[in-house]
Amino acid sequence: MRKASRLFEIIQILRLAAHPITALEISKKLEVSERSIYRDIAALQGMRVPIEGERGIGYILRPGFHLPPLMFTPEETEAIVLGMALTKRTADRELREASARVLDKIAAALPAPLKEAIVSRALYAWGRVAEPPEAIDFSMIRRAIRDEEKLEIDYVSEKGEATTRQIRPIAVIYYAETTVIVGWCELRDGIRNFRADRVSACRATGTHFRREGDLLRKLWVAGWDRSGQSIRST
Template structure:
């Protein structure tokens, strides 16, 4: 590994951590001595990287320092190509277009050998037997999740009974047979899951739901495994 590659690898490692990481750990992952690591950190700091910390306490890369876009390994490019192909087959048309656009931007600045690796990757996505969801419903769900908006839906259950629900959409899971929405249901006062192919209509409501989505996601995950949590306990207000 050249020194330039090692500096980029060090930046990548630092970007993966939200909290300070010890120099010994970084040096071990890079396969260099602690002395070399400290020298590399000083070099990156001199080049403008906002790396905070010191020996013995750990280091943290603050946001705002952009990595050069060309430094992808062949495995990383194959992963990107495979992921984009999966999205193209399984995602809604807006997401599929975004995946192709992202690959196009990356491919436009790659050197020819790496562009060939990504363009002609032999990793493919097989056919899907998933129940097809309405393209606009998935698109609107993604927007509502991103913007933390409440939604009204008309839902058809397995008995073909229709009901109207007001939901706080939290996450959208892509499974082999269907997509599944995880949400807080105002009617049931609890977390519920809804097959997206059974959502007849969807309307995004103005305003945001009264608690941050990351906090709701934590409570949702806890509800999946904590049987002692009383059902129907309502989340508290937005922090």
């Protein structure tokens, strides 16, 4: 077990202990040497984690101490780092900028040993960065999904057919080559997928479809084929 993981686990063990617990007991739980636990406890005390006690008697965590809301294990932190790296490759400018802020906030909240996954830059998402479409603002799409607001789009199908659609947007799918907006199309009377690079204009309507979003997403998922791909497109 890496040191960062041990520090996290020691805090958890002390939080759950009903009485003072010795370094030997902790070492057996974590399968490391007793000397390593002494060093780890000293490191935690140096980070102002309120651990009290001494060798041979046992250690307790002072009542009232709570882990920060963003206390992740190293593996969880690495998952977030990779997720943010993948986000930076999408065509959504606002989410790309937000991903950098997320990592800054996490780094500021974590104790020094747990920042390793963020500052080491050991995890990368490779491949080209998707180009954002000129005629669409993804922040508007995501906001419309959250607010359950209908959108009006000018759309050109794969066959070159130009139409104006009013849709109830329910999801966004980010692929390496393009981004797809999923919504209930009132023209086709069903759920359809719209490639963002085929949308020539997008307008908010001010009309809402309150409390329908979750139901439409369930309908959409029910229409997937066995490979997990949506079988309805436009």
